Amino acid sequence: MVQGKTGEAHDNSNYALDRLRELLGAGELGSEGRLPTERALAEMLGISRRVVRRALEVLEAEGLIWRRQGSGTFVGERPDRFSEHLGDIVAGTDFMELMEVRLRIEPQLAQLAAMRARPRDVEKMRELARKIIESSDADARELWDGALHRLIAQSAGNRLFLSIFDVINRVRQDEAWRAVRERARSGKNAFEVSYAQHKNIIEAIAARDPARAGEAMREHMLTLQERLIRATSMEHDHTIPNADTEDDPEGFRAQNATA
Amino acid sequence: MVQGKTGEAHDNSNYALDRLRELLGAGELGSEGRLPTERALAEMLGISRRVVRRALEVLEAEGLIWRRQGSGTFVGERPDRFSEHLGDIVAGTDFMELMEVRLRIEPQLAQLAAMRARPRDVEKMRELARKIIESSDADARELWDGALHRLIAQSAGNRLFLSIFDVINRVRQDEAWRAVRERARSGKNAFEVSYAQHKNIIEAIAARDPARAGEAMREHMLTLQERLIRATSMEHDHTIPNADTEDDPEGFRAQNATA
DNA sequence: CATTGGAACCAATTAAAAATTGGTCCAGAA
DNA sequence: TTCTGGACCAATTTTTAATTGGTTCCAATG
Numbered sequence: 001m002v003q004g005k006t007g008e009a010h011d012n013s014n015y016a017l018d019r020l021r022e023l024l025g026a027g028e029l030g031s032e033g034r035l036p037t038e039r040a041l042a043e044m045l046g047i048s049r050r051v052v053r054r055a056l057e058v059l060e061a062e063g064l065i066w067r068r069q070g071s072g073t074f075v076g077e078r079p080d081r082f083s084e085h086l087g088d089i090v091a092g093t094d095f096m097e098l099m100e101v102r103l104r105i106e107p108q109l110a111q112l113a114a115m116r117a118r119p120r121d122v123e124k125m126r127e128l129a130r131k132i133i134e135s136s137d138a139d140a141r142e143l144w145d146g147a148l149h150r151l152i153a154q155s156a157g158n159r160l161f162l163s164i165f166d167v168i169n170r171v172r173q174d175e176a177w178r179a180v181r182e183r184a185r186s187g188k189n190a191f192e193v194s195y196a197q198h199k200n201i202i203e204a205i206a207a208r209d210p211a212r213a214g215e216a217m218r219e220h221m222l223t224l225q226e227r228l229i230r231a232t233s234m235e236h237d238h239t240i241p242n243a244d245t246e247d248d249p250e251g252f253r254a255q256n257a258t259a
Numbered sequence: 260m261v262q263g264k265t266g267e268a269h270d271n272s273n274y275a276l277d278r279l280r281e282l283l284g285a286g287e288l289g290s291e292g293r294l295p296t297e298r299a300l301a302e303m304l305g306i307s308r309r310v311v312r313r314a315l316e317v318l319e320a321e322g323l324i325w326r327r328q329g330s331g332t333f334v335g336e337r338p339d340r341f342s343e344h345l346g347d348i349v350a351g352t353d354f355m356e357l358m359e360v361r362l363r364i365e366p367q368l369a370q371l372a373a374m375r376a377r378p379r380d381v382e383k384m385r386e387l388a389r390k391i392i393e394s395s396d397a398d399a400r401e402l403w404d405g406a407l408h409r410l411i412a413q414s415a416g417n418r419l420f421l422s423i424f425d426v427i428n429r430v431r432q433d434e435a436w437r438a439v440r441e442r443a444r445s446g447k448n449a450f451e452v453s454y455a456q457h458k459n460i461i462e463a464i465a466a467r468d469p470a471r472a473g474e475a476m477r478e479h480m481l482t483l484q485e486r487l488i489r490a491t492s493m494e495h496d497h498t499i500p501n502a503d504t505e506d507d508p509e510g511f512r513a514q515n516a517t518a
Numbered sequence: 519c520a521t522t523g524g525a526a527c528c529a530a531t532t533a534a535a536a537a538t539t540g541g542t543c544c545a546g547a548a
Numbered sequence: 549t550t551c552t553g554g555a556c557c558a559a560t561t562t563t564t565a566a567t568t569g570g571t572t573c574c575a576a577t578g
Contacts (some may be wrong), residue, residue: 018364037568048523055569069569070531089332104420112359160356160430163364164423171419266546296539307552328540329560 016055020047022074023175024064035065035073096169098205099228106149109165110201111210112156121155129198133191140179144171148198152205154216180231183231193223275314278304283323283334294324294332355441357430358487362480364375364410367426368424369460370469371415380414381465388457392450401440405432407457411464411476442490443483 023035038056039086051179056073059065067073074099113121113144128148135141153165204213282294284368294300301308318324326332338499372380387407394400405428413422443449456479463472 038570039568042496042523050522050524056569068531069529070567072531072568094418100371100417101420101423104371105423107365108363108367112363158355158359160427161360163576164360164364164426167426168419169424223321298539311553315540326540327560328558329538331539331560353553 115214117155282288377413
């Protein structure tokens with residue numbers, strides 16, 4: 001068998017580690033992806049599986065990879081335990097229901113994000129906001145927008161809350177509403193307004209001002225809701241006043257302002 | 260082929276319906292379970308599948324059964340699309356994370372409930388609150404308490420929101436925290452305080468005052484949280500003072516975010 | 519003596535194939 | 549007209565096979 005650099009048996013261990021680090025570092029796997037099987041790696045590197053295994057153990061301990069029996073070895077972070085199970089929980093929700101939930105939950109997440117987001121998170125948010133306006137394609141914009149909202153949710157630093165956000169997100173992204181979304185984003189000035197609101201949210205988070213962040217997100221959600229309602233036109237109208245008549249808006253605001 | 264009572268072809272329809280109702284009514288299936296396949300039923304009753312089918316359609320329309328292509332025909336209510344998948348999503352969440360989520364979501368549900376709860380819902384709430392104090396067993400109290408909170412969530416009239424509540428509820432009920440819950444409810448005056456707060460919430464909902472309902476629920480959650488923190492004792496202590504400042508009431512979670 | 523190679527086997531997972539089951543349609547009989 | 553029998557489709561479940569990481573053992577190597 002071909003040995004590594006030296007041919008000395010007890011050096012194969014380091015040789016394997018180096019070669020594997022090359023594979024990962026080279027980014028040939030795009031920082032996410034699946035490594036070849038242990039058996040394949042052993043043959044590729046001309047060493048035994050046992051040695052490959054030990055090298056992988058090191059890399060796993062370092063958090064560079066994660067393994068799953070029967071499945072394979074993967075690069076990057078281990079996926080979230082919750083969101084995996086939510087894959088098929090998608091449809092079956094009324095559109096107004098969804099918006100109502102978003103309107104009440106995302107501001108909460110923005111508040112938490114304002115309390116806990118790290119500088120690097122904020123920097124990422126700014127970057128995403130920039131990418132949204134730089135994209136010429138509407139689909140791309142929607143993609144970046146989704147990423148921004150999720151990053152805010154993630155910055156809230158609460159895994160359970162993030163899982164809940166992911167549930168909502170799945171419902172939101174449902175294919176059935178694709179047409180509605182498209183009509184909604186074609187609204188007049190939708191572009192600029194949306195950008196300004198994103199900026200408000202991000203700056204409030206950067207300033208560590210939970211109340212302002214929550215309120216900014218709430219406004220964002222409200223205009224989004226209005227836009228979507230206009231897009232659907234429909235007879236849903238009667239449900240909207242309830243969500244925002246004199247009965248409540250104070251309540252919500254007061255709740256969150258003091259919160 | 261053997262015909263039903265009569266032998267007249269056009270009477271098989273009713274015959275099939277009667278026989279099927281017998282099957283369901285007899286409770287041989289325990290009000291939950293799977294019916295024989297359509298083909299088997301057809302043979303059993305000595306009629307064609309088409310007729311069985313039409314009878315089943317009637318029963319389905321009546322809500323007595325539900326069917327799923329490729330799977331079978333079932334007795335009872337169609338299982339909830341969301342909660343089925345949440346069975347094993349339970350554990351893996353930090354306790355403070357859970358309380359943070361409850362603190363921010365249940366008040367929202369209370370607000371919505373205040374806007375939409377029907378009189379009969381309110382009546383049920385009062386009844387549940389009464390049952391809580393009437394129970395001598397602590398476990399029973401916890402059960403009724405859970406029922407009350409869920410009823411409020413249900414009265415919010417938003418299925419998606421209710422599903423989210425159920426996710427949280429599953430996590431909350433996790434066996435791992437049984438000990439913590441027990442210690443928490445043994446606190447001094449926990450009994451009376453809890454009852455007074457429940458009353459506040461329910462009356463606010465009855466008065467259709469979302470702001471007050473939300474605030475009452477928030478207070479309830481806060482004291483519950485405090486009680487739980489005290490129950491875990493731990494080093495969480497220094498986080499409590501934060502929980503009541505004007506700027507950053509929920510700052511308690513700051514140290515867990517990094518973990 | 520420690521390390522490596524090679525092999526076999528186990529357990530979890532995935533992928534593919536087969537069987538089951540409700541959904542639909544149609545020509546003919548009662 | 550209604551019912552029958554059959555065929556076929558599509559979704560689902562069950563079964564089976566193949567893949568893959570996890571583990572153990574032992575001879576060969578240095």
